[in-house]
Amino acid sequence: MHKHNGKSTYICLEGLKGAGKTTIFKYLLEKFEEHGIEFSTVSPTKPAYSGHFIEKVFQYFPTLKNNRIARVFLYAHRSNFAARSAAWDKKLVLGDRSVVTSYATKWSASSWRTWFHIWVINHLENKIKAPDYIIYIDVPQEVRRERIDQRDKERDMDESEDRARQMEEAYFHMMNGSGISRIQHVQWLKVSGEGKREQVCEEVFQLIWDRCQQQ
Incomplete structure (x- = not known):
């Protein structure tokens, strides 16, 4: 597993689909640049480069994404690829x-x-390390559903409403101590994502800024 070098702080955004993570993430990138914060990014669930063999297989056979076992291997590949590609020596x-x-x-x-x-x-996602901090964006189910309906016509099989409720329970279970040794050192910070996007984005930025100042 990738070892923390003691110089960087690894902070991740988590939350259910419709919580506003993408908007917040983009906002943070702009604010970091504006404030001259040295940083890098890592997105372990995003596709690796399209030319990779595994990504090509799932492009040619899209129905594989409906197979939960196949998806486990796909996301393990993406996670490990992201870990190998990330600049872990940055301050943030x-x-x-x-x-x-x-x-x-x-x-x-x-x-x-x-x-x-x-x-x-x-065992499969053995390259990506656990974050130092997780900022969990908490949004009521009805707000998330409205946002998703406005934005997305198709639902990911892992984020149907039933699955989303189960994932929400999982997040709160982990937040309150799950016994998973890999994430036992993680500090959780919960932010309500129900308010105005600008205010939510600024609150998340301030949380990260404060922790960068402590380093």
Whole structure:
């Protein structure tokens, strides 16, 4: 697993679809540039470069994305690729999601299935390290649904309403101490994403700014 070098602070945004993470992430990039903050980014759930063999397979056979086992390997590939490509020596590393997303996505009502999935994730996504801080954007279900309906016509199979509720439970379980050793040192910061986007973005920026000043 990638070791923390003691010089950088790794802060990730987490939350359900419709929470506003993409808007906040873009806002942060602009503010960091404006304030001259040395930073890099890592997005472990985003596609690797399109020419990669695994990405090509899923492009040629899109129905594979409906197979949960295949998706586990796809996202493990993306996570490890992102970890190898990230500039971990920067003062600040900003994450658009993290390994915690994989835990939440595979969380189950059955405890033994949950722990089996965690074991698989830890072995397959073995390059990406756990963040120092997670900023969780908390938005009520009805607000998220309205945003998604306005923006997206298709729903990701892992973020249907039933799955979203289960993921929300997973996030709160991890936030309050899940017993997962890989994330036991993570400090969680919860921000309400229900207000005006500008205010929410500024609140998240201030949280990160304060922690950068402490370094």
